Amino acid sequence: MNGFRTMSRPAVGWLALGLVLGILALDLSRSGAPDLFAAPAPFALGSGEAPTGAHCTGG
Amino acid sequence: MFMRRFSVIVLLLGLTGFTFIMAGPRAGLLVMIGLGFGLVLEGLRFGFAGPWRMIVTDRDGRGLIAQFIAIALVAAVAFPLMAANPQELNGAHAPVGLAMILGAFVFGAAMQLVMGCGSGTLINAGSGNLVGLIALAGFIIGSFAGTVHLGWWTGLGTLPVLSLQGMLGAQGGLIVTLAGLAALAVITALRAAPGKRLPPARLWWAAALIAALALANLVVAGQPWGIVYGLGLWGAKVAQAGGADLGGIAFWAASGNAERLDASILTDVTSLTNIGLLVGAFAVMRWRRDPGAPTQALTFGTYGWVLLAGVVLGYSARLAFGCNVGAFFSGISTGSLHGWVWMVAAFAGSMLGIRMRPYILRPALGSGVAA
Numbered sequence: 560m561n562g563f564r565t566m567s568r569p570a571v572g573w574l575a576l577g578l579v580l581g582i583l584a585l586d587l588s589r590s591g592a593p594d595l596f597a598a599p600a601p602f603a604l605g606s607g608e609a610p611t612g613a614h615c616t617g618g
Numbered sequence: 619m620f621m622r623r624f625s626v627i628v629l630l631l632g633l634t635g636f637t638f639i640m641a642g643p644r645a646g647l648l649v650m651i652g653l654g655f656g657l658v659l660e661g662l663r664f665g666f667a668g669p670w671r672m673i674v675t676d677r678d679g680r681g682l683i684a685q686f687i688a689i690a691l692v693a694a695v696a697f698p699l700m701a702a703n704p705q706e707l708n709g710a711h712a713p714v715g716l717a718m719i720l721g722a723f724v725f726g727a728a729m730q731l732v733m734g735c736g737s738g739t740l741i742n743a744g745s746g747n748l749v750g751l752i753a754l755a756g757f758i759i760g761s762f763a764g765t766v767h768l769g770w771w772t773g774l775g776t777l778p779v780l781s782l783q784g785m786l787g788a789q790g791g792l793i794v795t796l797a798g799l800a801a802l803a804v805i806t807a808l809r810a811a812p813g814k815r816l817p818p819a820r821l822w823w824a825a826a827l828i829a830a831l832a833l834a835n836l837v838v839a840g841q842p843w844g845i846v847y848g849l850g851l852w853g854a855k856v857a858q859a860g861g862a863d864l865g866g867i868a869f870w871a872a873s874g875n876a877e878r879l880d881a882s883i884l885t886d887v888t889s890l891t892n893i894g895l896l897v898g899a900f901a902v903m904r905w906r907r908d909p910g911a912p913t914q915a916l917t918f919g920t921y922g923w924v925l926l927a928g929v930v931l932g933y934s935a936r937l938a939f940g941c942n943v944g945a946f947f948s949g950i951s952t953g954s955l956h957g958w959v960w961m962v963a964a965f966a967g968s969m970l971g972i973r974m975r976p977y978i979l980r981p982a983l984g985s986g987v988a989a
Contacts, residue, residue, distance in 0.1 A: 565748055565912045565914065566912060569904065570746070571743070571750075571751050571913075572744060572745060572900045572904070575744050575750075575754070576896070576900060578754070579893055579897075582852050582855065582856065583893075585855065590880065590881060592641075593640060593641040598642025598643070598645070599644050601643040601644050602644070602647075602837055603706050603838060603840025603841075604840070605706070607706070608706065609706065609840070610706065610839065610840025610841050612839050612886070613847050613875060613886065613887070615846035615888070615935070615940035615943075615945065616939045616949065617712075
């Protein structure tokens with residue numbers, strides 16, 4: 560057999576959502592839900608706080 | 619059709635509401651921004667890897683010029699905004715180094731093999747492209763693997779972090795950035811064939827909307843739009859769940875990263891926008907009357923190559939301190955010298971990848987639609 564039939568776009572899209580959902584569920588089961596009382600201000604700009612998020616440019 | 623579109627709206631509102639309730643307003647806003655990116659990138663067909671190929675193969679410079687316009691729009695606002703609020707807003711600044719340059723070169727080649735960069739793999743997967751989904755799985759594995767060896771690679775030789783603001787001041791840095799982008803646009807226009815120079819209205823709108831969303835990302839998160847960190851974190855989470863001990867890896871032992879590893883991904887900026895990006899692209903695909911033809915069936919071996927290319931894509935993006943989004947788009951628009959070096963190295967790699975593409979991507983017999 561040379562290859563296999565490709566899947567429809569909706570089917571692949573649902574699989575992609577399933578992948579993200581699976582990772583999210585795995586994470587929530589291990590890390591637990593975030594502490595809402597420790598949630599940052601809605602906007603970093605004007606919050607008076609230094610950004611705490613991680614970025615691709617960080618080592 | 620009505621029920622399908624209604625379910626798309628429920629999905630978008632449900633994801634936003636879930637994130638607001640679970641992780642607070644900033645997380646909810648970031649998912650909304652990610653959804654916006656997904657809707658614009660897929661809905662208006664604004665991409666990064668494709669235009670880099672089109673200028674070489676078809677002498678079509680419209681997509682590439684639209685990228686420069688979007689970056690310039692962000693820079694024009696981000697430079698003064700960051701200068702006025704240095705405590706609250708960070709740029710996408712990273713050091714130039716040997717591994718960074720090599721990583722960008724390899725990334726450029728790999729992105730032409732899977733026809734997707736960091737954002738592209740998420741968009742492609744969400745919009746139902748099987749090659750994109752396989753590449754995304756590889757990207758997650760690769761970007762995590764890159765964190766394991768990052769210290770060794772950066773030890774090969776790395777300059778201090780250099781930004782145009784730091785060297786020339788905020789005003790001087792912005793002028794040089796805009797002049798550099800204008801020069802690139804002119805070079806692209808000269809290279810492009812007649813009729814393939816001026817972006818169509820669709821790309822002007824896309825560039826403006828992407829710029830607005832990127833600025834919203836900066837204002838809400840305090841940092842520019844990124845992709846790679848979130849995917850590497852997902853890989854680390856899966857590895858940890860599989861029993862891997864990441865405490866001995868310098869990258870994950872560093873305080874900020876260890877904190878991210880312990881906390882939910884719903885508190886991680888790039889994870890939130892990544893989720894939104896993928897779901898936004900899915901929503902556009904489901905909204906369309908015709909979701910489009912499935913991607914071309916490839917041979918088993920080719921799917922293996924795509925997975926490997928995805929791994930390489932993720933690994934090299936980690937070494938390069940970002941992909942088209944984190945390094946090229948956000949790096950240049952917030953003044954990082956590494957963004958410019960990344961672009962040159964990745965473009966050279968992209969030209970190699972274009973040449974390799976016909977030898978790697980081999981269709982299965984009897985299939986017709988290109989990936």
